[in-house]
Amino acid sequence: MTSLRDFPVLQFSLNGYIAQHSRNQFPLRKTTTKSPLEKGVKGVVKPCKKRKILSSKTIKSDIIDLCPVKAFASIKHTSMKKLLVTGACGFLGWNICQATRQTWEITGTAFSHVEAIAGVKITKVDLTDFAALKKLFQTVRPDAVIHTAAKTSLNFCQAHRSESQKVNVDVSVNIAGLCADYGIPCVFTSTDMVFDGLNPPYREEDPVCPVNFYGEQKALAEEGMMKRHPMTAVCRLSLMFGIPGPGATSFIQPMIAAMREGRELQLFTDEFRTPVSADTAASGIFLSLEKVHGPLHIGGNERISRYEFGAMLMNTLNISAARLIPSRQKEVIMAAPRPPDVSLDSTKVRSLGFRPLPLSEEMKKLVTI
DSSP: OOOSSOOOOBOOBOSSEEEOBBTTBOOEEEOOOOOTTTSOOTTTEEEETTEEEEOOTTOOOEEOSSOSOHHHHHHHHSSSEEEEEETTTSHHHHHHHHHHTTTEEEEEEESSSOOOOTTEEEEEOOTTOHHHHHHHHHHHOOSEEEEOOOOOOHHHHHHOHHHHHIIIIIIHHHHHHHHHHHTOOEEEEEEGGGSOSSSOSBOTTSOOOOSSHHHHHHHHHHHHHHHHOTTOEEEEEOOEEOSOOSSOOOTHHHHHHHHHTTOEEEEESSOEEOOEEHHHHHHHHHHHHHHEEEEEEEOOSOOEEHHHHHHHHHHHTTOTTOEEEEEOGGGSOOSSOOOSBOOBOOHHHHTTTOOOOOHHHHHHGGGGO
C-alpha cells in the first residue's frame, strides 16, 4: 500500500532493541542497549526520585472537537465504519466489542484464546509477525483501531522481559506505524502502572516513572506510538473489574469465589487505586476515539485500598462467609514491585461526557456472578 504521508526514520531504544520505523519498515533488530530501568536512554529517560523514567514532555494531550485527520471526518458521517480491536477475546477487548458492535463493523484479533463473539468477526493472528499484521490491515482496511492486546501480568513481565516486550512494546509501535500510513485514528490502552505511586492523584501531564517492567514497557509503548503516529490516543486505565467475557475474567472473579467459600483473603491496606468497571472504561475509550490524542486518564470516582474494595464488595454482595485479612504491601515480597498509590485524576475524560457510576453501584452488576 502507498503511504498517505512520508515519515522520517525514528530510532529509540527499548530494552536491547532499536525500532526503525519508516513508511514500510517496522521490524526491530537487537542491540546491546540496556533497559531504561537499568540505564537512562538519551532523549527518552530522565531522572525521577532516583529512578530512571520516561519523560512525558513530548507527550502532548489535546482535547479537540475532531482530530485533523481525514479519516476522522468519515467517522461521524459514515454508517457501520470498520473497527479493528486487537485482543478482542480478552477481558477489556470483549467489553469494547460489546459497547461498539451495534454501531461499528468490528474485526477482532485473538491468538492464544479464540472465542466467538456475537456480531464480531474474530481473526486469529500472531501480532508479533509483522508480515501477518500488515496483511491484516490490508485485508480489513479499518477506519480506526483500538489496541488492547498485551501481556498484563506484572509478575510474568518481570520474569519474561523479552517475550512480554515483543507484545507490549514492539507490536504496539508497529500498529501505530500502520495506522499512520493508513491515516486512521489509533487508541492504545495503557495503565496507571506507568507511575511510581508517590505523588497521586496523577494527571495526564505528570511525568511517568514506572517501578516494574510492565509499567516500563507500557511507558515505552506510549512514547514510541505517539512519535510514530501523533494522533494516537493513549488511554491510561485504572484497576478494572466486571462481568467476565466468554474467555477472560478480571481479578474480581476469584476474589468473589474465595469469599463465598469462606477462604481467607489477605488484602492490602496501603495500596490505592481508582477502580473502574470494564464496561464503563470501554465507554471512555470510545469517547477518546474521536476527541483525543495524547494521554487520557480513565478511572473511577473513588480512591480506595484493596482491603476497602474487598470490604465494600463483601457488603454489596452480602457475602457473610467472607474472611478478609488486612495486610501491608510494603511487608510482602513480590516478584514485581508495586507502586503504593496510582490513583488517577480523570477530570479530563469527564469533560467529554464520561460518567462512571459510584463503585457500590458498579459492584451490584456482579450479583449474578
